[in-house]
Amino acid sequence: MNSERVPKYQQIVESIKEKISNGEWPIGSKIPSQRKLAEEFGVNRSTIITAIEELAADGLIEGKTGVGTRVINNTWTLLAARQPTNWNEYVHTGVHKPSEQIVQEINETESDPTFIQLSKGELSPEIFPIETMKDVLKEAAEELGVLGYEEPKGYRPLRQAVSDYLAAAGINLSPSSILIVSGCLQALQLVSLGLLQRGSPVFLEKPSYLYSLQLFRSAGMDLKGLPMDGEGVLPESISLKKYEKGKSILYTIPCYHNPTGILMSEKRRQELLHACGREQLPIVEDDIYRELWLDNPPPPPLKAMDKNGQVLYMGSLSKTLSPGLRIGWVAAPEPVIDRLADLKMQTDYGSSSLSQRVAAKWLSSGLYQKHMETVREQLRNRRRAALESMDTHLSGLAEWNCPEGGFFIWLKVPSDIPIRTLYGQAFSKKVLMNPGSIYSDGPNRYIRISYAYAPLEALKEGIRILGAQIRSFL
Template identity: 80%
Template sequence: MDTTQLPKYQQIIETIKEKISKGEWPIGSKIPSQRKLAEEFGVNRSTIITALEEQAADGLIEGKTGVGTKVINNTWTLLASRQSANWSEYIDTGIHRASEKIVQEINDLEMDPAFIQLSKGELSPEIFPVQTMQKVLKEAADELSELGYEEPKGYLPLRQAVSEYLAASGIYASPSSILIVSGGLQALQLVSLGLVQRGAPVFLEKPSYLYSLQLFRSSGMNLKGLPMDKEGIITKSISLKKYEKGKSILYTIPSYHNPTGILMTEKRRRELLDVCRIEQLPIVEDDIYRELWLDEMPPPPLKAMDKNGQVLYMGSLSKTLSPGLRIGWVAAPEPVIDRLADLKMQTDYGSSSLSQRAAEKWLSTGLYQKHIENVREQLRVRRHTALNTLDEHLSGIAEWNSPEGGFFIWLKVPSTIPIRLLYRQAISRKLLLNPGSIYSDGPNHFIRISYAYASLGELQEGILILGEEIRKLL
């Protein structure tokens, strides 16, 4: 190692390490005196003393009065200790904030099979169509001539299939107005990067999924919660008087909202479109739960009622088919899609080619609609089981909604019960729940329960445990 370009102080440290690592100064050997080292490097003795003290602190050498300084260790980790970067400093100063500790903990525990999972917002493995997916993936793989990059907006046959699929809901978007993304979360990331200025307000339901994602605050999004009732966002609460027009957006989950499960009525949807048109406020419609209706079909999407190009529409297969497929889509005016497609190419150069081909087969062959019908049947049974078990174990001590679709029951506990403590008590009994506090700023007395993932037996056991823990805290 050439140390001649280093400062004298560092040259001394590197020379000592090199002689020890090469065995020139073995363990137990006495190193040259401070005077001799000072002469060799042409420095004063104080510089030598400082360098030797650093090596002693690292555990390589030890100095004793009357004996001199000896080598006491030649371990590589000690020799390299002063050369390694302090990664903790980089971690703490990165642009994007870490998730809340409790969100990180939930993400970790969702992978632990020892827990009853009433937190997971995904379909149970019992509902996953294993054999059909294997068949579709094999067919997609057999038809591949190459596995290269796709065009920026995504695999054209898939965009055509999505265009036809959306038309069934009254959304008319040509393939050129559709972008294939790696799930709904990537769509939100692209929106935050490409369409929203730092510090601009983003209006959304309160509570909302976005509150649990620090990513959007890190991107400079200034979240502004809007109150809700049983019909959805209370539209009279929307006002841009304090804000500059042309810089804000509104994000909404109108169908089976996460976390509350609320279904926005058709009347409220039309009111929302009218208010946002007057306020010149673009809408990001997150419609990933739409197909999960259990009683009757939901009202038309906002995008289907939109005649002015003010709605950016998001859909996904993650909640209805498979989160691991990582396929979703955005439908919006072409200039917006062009902008987001360019950003996507900058970030990942396109979603998985194999996944896109598999998704195209699901949508174009009728397999997807057949699968969705089975999903609804299974979710109806699960919802019925969850509501009956809640009646049995939590009547009189909690309140909850009866969702018309989706995955979630929004459960309110007495205000005297600390939600974080209830969450901890549940953890101690191997039950995982999502405290409502991760979906909203300020005090919150709610818990989000998912009936989609756990088996029916675990669903009943988990609600029983929850009831017992609430009673203990009362």
């Protein structure tokens, strides 16, 4: 650079920066007076003042009356000070653990319409009752006043509607023993925060719902996987001999279990209640799939058999009506509900007032029960299409059972097929499915297939592609 083209004050700035950076003028040292600098550089004092002001603006020097001008930074400390916040350090040290990479990839891809969605655990848009929902929303809007905060336990007419709805399943609880939540995941978060301590043992089926696994892990719980058979979790595998009583829970999905689709038999439910009663082990019953029966109604909930207030019961409209409403409920002894309601107020000050009013209308008007008849018929058609396609394209390549309800088929592939590689190959063919390894630790030979979301022809095509990929390994 031609120094003659650089303003004189800028040359002085660069000269002083060099002295500071090479250690001639270390941090804390006093720089020469303006007069002396003017003499040294052969300029008038106004040029020196301009240079000093720029150096001060850059954060290298600072002038104080009676003290003079001192060096407060060198170029290295200044660089460090001016580096942008390293958010990666925060991202990786947050309390709640991130989903594993493959789960994040699945979550992102589930919104990609170019993929055949065999992974999504929700109803197809084709089943969504859009016209009825418009009517309910319009009716709710016409009755709206000021949308303020609700009672801590939730909108009372909705809690009454839930109480009446649960009574039909044999669960007799007043609205004061019901808490409205923003879906069952929030219910589990409240349970973790309000009823358990870090390190508390949480017994649950192995495999189990992946987001409950991650939620409990992030809360610092000690997860204890329990074996299952075709009737559900094995009660004889439950033992608290090594643990302090009053510090553990059992989390279970007895109806159309996620991911296996298993329906717990009535006999097994009674055995489980007895085993947990013997061990003084409270039960968290996640019953969000109950209404999705396809052949026969399921056995009564554990909560309906519960005579001692041992079971905390969770339900939701997310799987049966609309995930976007974000409405679920917890039914439990009143002191437990009071505790969780207080925590919910601390967390979000209540679920959406509008959603609660809409949910109350669906449940209290009979529309929900009528809607479920349509849902079951649609799911029967989808299950039939999926099973027929599996018979055609997977026979002799994999094993599966016919689910009695819910969304999922738990597909077992040969042991010499690497599941993650199979997932990747299907992904490259624009088919998205959930490898079983995300539901439990260790080796896994399973794939979870959802027949609830993809259009029928896409569902069949996805299974055909999956069969071709499995065959390519063999």
